Amino acid sequence: MDELTQISSYSTQQIDQKSQELKELSFQIWSHPETCYNETHAHEVLTSFLEKEGFVVERNFIHQTGFRATFGTNNGVNVCVICEYDALPEIGHACGHNLIAECGVAAGIAIKAALEKAPNKHGKVTILGTPAEEGGGGKLKMIEAGVFDEIHVALMAHPCPHNIPRPPLLAKQEVQITFTGKPAHAAAFPWQGVNALDAAVMCYQAISLMRQQFKPTWRVHGIFTNGGVKPSIIPDKAELQYYLRAPTVLELEELKSKFEGCVQGSALLAGCQASYKYDTGYLDLVTNKHLASLYEQHATAQGLVFTTDKSVEQNESASGDIGNVSQVIPTIQPGYSIHTSDSNHTRGFREAAGSDRAHLATLTQAKILALTALDLIFDDNDKTLQAIQEEFKATFGSR
Ligand SMILES: [Zn+2]
Ligand SMILES: [Zn+2]
Known part of the structure; x- marks a missing residue:
């Protein structure tokens, strides 16, 4: 077993070991739905959890309910995993953002564990807590403030009815x-x-x-x-x-x-x-194809089956402020199934977002995001990151 394989396996095991705590974290957010910039409870439970896990946590970051948690050194690849945690009026966590928060935290913990296991490697994980996705555009002010300038790639996974690695976001x-x-x-x-x-x-x-x-x-x-x-x-x-x-x-x-x-x-x-x-x-989501390919390889290895229904890819489109992030740095935001046929923004989806099956699907996503990040952090000659950045430059020009 080579070093990366060993560390990858150790890293994802950390997620399984903390499964119960992560489930509780998600449930805390799911059962206290807070809308657009009012996410004080979610902010509190997430930042407290990350402090306990040994991250350097900046509370009230950019927004009252925003946060940034980091671990690692500045002289390597800085991978950002993004958390959302706002709910919808009246129907609560019907977009499953409690799971996005759980996924970001779990992936961050796994990446941190890998960095700790290999102190000779330089790299950083940034867990970014971005409030108010449902209309408030929490990420926009973070972009304006230059938060993404020091980050190399952004990863986020969003629950939906299908496994779709490159969803169309309008x-x-x-x-x-x-x-x-x-x-x-x-x-x-x-x-x-x-x-x-x-x-x-x-x-x-x-x-x-x-x-x-x-x-x-x-x-x-x-x-x-x-x-x-x-x-x-x-x-x-x-x-x-x-x-x-x-x-x-x-x-x-x-x-x-x-x-x-x-x-x-x-x-x-x-x-x-x-x-x-x-x-x-x-803005529309511009999925970085190189980054998405890494995600897809790890997802397949974790047993995920992507939808082959073309109409899903062509028609089931929403939007998100992750689109704006994707036009600033290379980004992916795969959609993943939480085993419901109900669509996002319905009461049925809210119930699904609080279920055990959704929690387990989220842990799998966290592992895939973490393994994608480790591919970049543990690439000694940075060839993978270069390919990702070249694709980004070819799309948007040098920024
Ligand atoms: Zn939504
Ligand atoms: Zn959403």
């Missing part, structure tokens, strides 16, 4: 639309009013009609966030929130211009004023 733009009209007594003087809700309804319908001209890969979905206050008052204000998604930023611009036409046209028909505000935008 560029996404959130937008708030406000229609402003004029109030009036809806029975006595309705002709004096200008109905903002009518504009909002027409806007919703116009966007729905336009879907025929949307590319099959685009995703546009919205809700009414304000439809007036009382039927007897002609609504002078109506609001919609939409998410617009497309495979690339260029296509997203095309979609935005169609969308803006629907907003302005509806306002004109109803005689209202329209305004819209673009909020957080996520």
